[in-house]
Amino acid sequence: MHKRAFWVGLxxxxxxxxxxxxxxxxxxxxxxxxKLFSEAWxxxxxxxxxxxxxDQDWWMVRQKALEKxxxxxxxxxxxxxxxxxxxxxxxxxLLKPNQYRSLKVNTSGELSGVGxxxxxxxxxxxxxxxxxxxxxxxxxxGIQPRDRILEIDGILTSELSLDEAASRMRGAKGTTVTLKIxxxxxxxxxxxxxxxxxxxxxxxxxxxxxxxxxxxxxxRLTQFSANAPTEVADAISKLENEGADAYIxxxxxxxxxxxxxxxxxxxxxxxQGTIVYTVNRQGMLGSFEAYSSALTEDPLVVLVNQGTxxxxxxxxxxxxxxxxxxxxxxxxxxxxxxxxxxxLSDGSGLAVTVAKYETPNHHDIHKLGIKxxxxxxxxxxxxxxxxxxxxxQYQAAIAALTDKSVLAKAIVxxxxxxxxxxxxxx
Numbered sequence: 001m002h003k004r005a006f007w008v009g010l011x012x013x014x015x016x017x018x019x020x021x022x023x024x025x026x027x028x029x030x031x032x033x034x035k036l037f038s039e040a041w042x043x044x045x046x047x048x049x050x051x052x053x054x055d056q057d058w059w060m061v062r063q064k065a066l067e068k069x070x071x072x073x074x075x076x077x078x079x080x081x082x083x084x085x086x087x088x089x090x091x092x093x094l095l096k097p098n099q100y101r102s103l104k105v106n107t108s109g110e111l112s113g114v115g116x117x118x119x120x121x122x123x124x125x126x127x128x129x130x131x132x133x134x135x136x137x138x139x140x141x142g143i144q145p146r147d148r149i150l151e152i153d154g155i156l157t158s159e160l161s162l163d164e165a166a167s168r169m170r171g172a173k174g175t176t177v178t179l180k181i182x183x184x185x186x187x188x189x190x191x192x193x194x195x196x197x198x199x200x201x202x203x204x205x206x207x208x209x210x211x212x213x214x215x216x217x218x219x220r221l222t223q224f225s226a227n228a229p230t231e232v233a234d235a236i237s238k239l240e241n242e243g244a245d246a247y248i249x250x251x252x253x254x255x256x257x258x259x260x261x262x263x264x265x266x267x268x269x270x271x272q273g274t275i276v277y278t279v280n281r282q283g284m285l286g287s288f289e290a291y292s293s294a295l296t297e298d299p300l301v302v303l304v305n306q307g308t309x310x311x312x313x314x315x316x317x318x319x320x321x322x323x324x325x326x327x328x329x330x331x332x333x334x335x336x337x338x339x340x341x342x343x344l345s346d347g348s349g350l351a352v353t354v355a356k357y358e359t360p361n362h363h364d365i366h367k368l369g370i371k372x373x374x375x376x377x378x379x380x381x382x383x384x385x386x387x388x389x390x391x392x393q394y395q396a397a398i399a400a401l402t403d404k405s406v407l408a409k410a411i412v413x414x415x416x417x418x419x420x421x422x423x424x425x426x
Contacts (some may be wrong), residue, residue: 033070038062040080040094040350043342046088049353051281054087061086073261074348081161087355090162091339096356097347099163102170105356108386113170114138114177114193117223117309118149119335120162127157127165131253131307134204134222137193138385145253145307145333150188151180155253171195184232202228205235206387214402217244217298218387218394221265224257224311229264234297236268246299246401248394249319252378253328261337263288266318273322274360276281276314277406278338283354290322300325304370305378309333316370317359327372327396332395336366374400 030038041062045054053061061083070076080094095245115136121128129147130415131141147240151156153170160168169177176196184186204220217239221232239247249269256262266275278286302325304314312331318326338363376396387394 008165030066031070033073033076034066035344036073036076036344037065037070037079037083038339039152041083042264043350044084044092044352046400047339047342047352047354048087048092049166049281049355050087050089052270056086067325072295083161084350089337090125090167091337091351092353093162093165093351095351096343099167099182100341100347102167103161103349103351112173112197113195113200114179116143116149116169116197117307118166118169119309125158127160127162130255130309130335133198134220134253135383136198139253141191141193143179143191144183145305145327148182148184151178151190153178154187156332174195203231203235205239207239207244208387208398209243215243215245216398216401217242217247219247220249220250220387221312222244222254224254224259224265226258226261226263227267228257230256232265233268233295235244235290235369238426240296244296245247246301247296248303248387248397248401249302249325250303250394251308251312251316252303252305252386252393253307254309254312254313255307256335257312259311262311262314266290266315267292269300269319269324272324275316277358277360277362279358286355295373299301301400302327303393303397303412304329304372305393306330306333308370310335313365314357314359317363317365320370320373321360321363326374326400328374328400329372329376329393331371332365333371333376334365334367334369336364336368343392364409 003181004286045058065079065083068079069419070079077094077096082112084092084094115133116138116339117130117133119129119130120126127149128150129143129145132143140282149165151157152160152165155168171177173196176192177192179193180188180190195340202221202225206218208216208218217236219232219235221228263275267290271292271294275288275290280286300319302319303314304327308316309332313335316327316332326327336356337353338357339351339354343349344351356364356366373397376393379392381390385391389395
């Protein structure tokens with residue numbers, strides 16, 4: 001919220017400083033549609049991460065667009081989308097009013113649809129799955145991270161924008177949508193899904209007291225929504241009271257969400273240290289730090305896979321580089337760009353890439369992902385088997401924690417024995 005407010009405030013300041021030189025007779029004659037286009041152009045001009053705008057004259061992009069007639073709102077939207085398309089950045093995009101409202105719901109409440117987080121592959125332009133939402137129709141149908149979505153109800157996704165594809169998959173509970181899906185290695189197949197209400201409760205927590213005598217607190221975090229930090233903090237406190245001596249934080253198939261939520265959750269595990277660096281358009285570094293007491297010092301393993309993306313990678317990278325937790329699983333998705341949302345005057349909005357991020361050790365995650373400390377491929381399982389004896393990645397995490405916890409307890413006991421012996425001699 002503060003970051004978004006900062007950018008909006010920055011825009012207001014810049015408008016005051018720079019708008020007056022643009023007040024020429026031709027500028028005063030702009031139509032309402034041209035004004036909306038210019039509003040979008042100005043936001044990108046002042047906020048976009050790449051100051052070269054993909055090696056093009058950004059002023060001339062505006063001038064050429066305004067030479068053409070914009071007879072209605074759809075024509076204006078098309079002109080804005082064409083302008084943004086010239087940046088060759090699938091994450092910088094126009095959100096029409098209904099899409100903008102839906103995006104806000106995605107981070108704060110619930111939605112109705114199939115439960116897929118999707119993205120456009122930056123290299124191929126293909127629509128692919130980041131991760132299915134836990135318990136959703138998509139997950140129950142077996143759709144996996146990195147699966148390509150070729151068609152939605154017979155319409156080629158190559159002809160759709162990211163938000164158009166998302167809109168076609170959303171819909172009223174009980175209605176159906178047919179997706180043509182293709183795994184990286186496999187034949188294309190059609191899947192009919194029945195839309196349902198997708199609850200965005202981001203946290204599931206339980207105590208595993210059967211783990212070789214070490215009580216392990218298991219926390220599965222499915223996305224970084226506004227309430228996720230509070231939910232995770234409550235889960236840690238509850239598990240501490242139940243006697244947890246070690247923790248597993250499961251970020252598998254977590255596609256990210258709010259950057260600030262990821263930062264706040266990192267602070268729950270870290271006493272101090274850098275959480276993430278941000279790099280803006282001038283190449284200047286900013287950082288977010290941990291600055292207070294962690295809720296627990298117990299050993300921690302973080303589970304990741306190909307569906308672990310964005311804010312999840314920030315959290316995993318912070319815990320790995322600060323040596324707070326061991327990362328177990330598969331290499332993560334690799335989305336290292338930060339978008340901010342900007343309101344447009346007609347109720348639509350822009351998602352604009354404003355920065356990229358690096359881990360505390362200055363590892364660039366974008367397209368590279370985070371490499372686990374212990375690589376373990378996941379055997380196919382159902383949602384009901386996640387976090388059980390059938391989950392081989394979970395069992396690998398348990399094994400790692402058991403060894404660490406037993407060793408830690410032995411060191412404490414040996415130290416106590418030595419201290420006792422010393423005291424008896426005094």
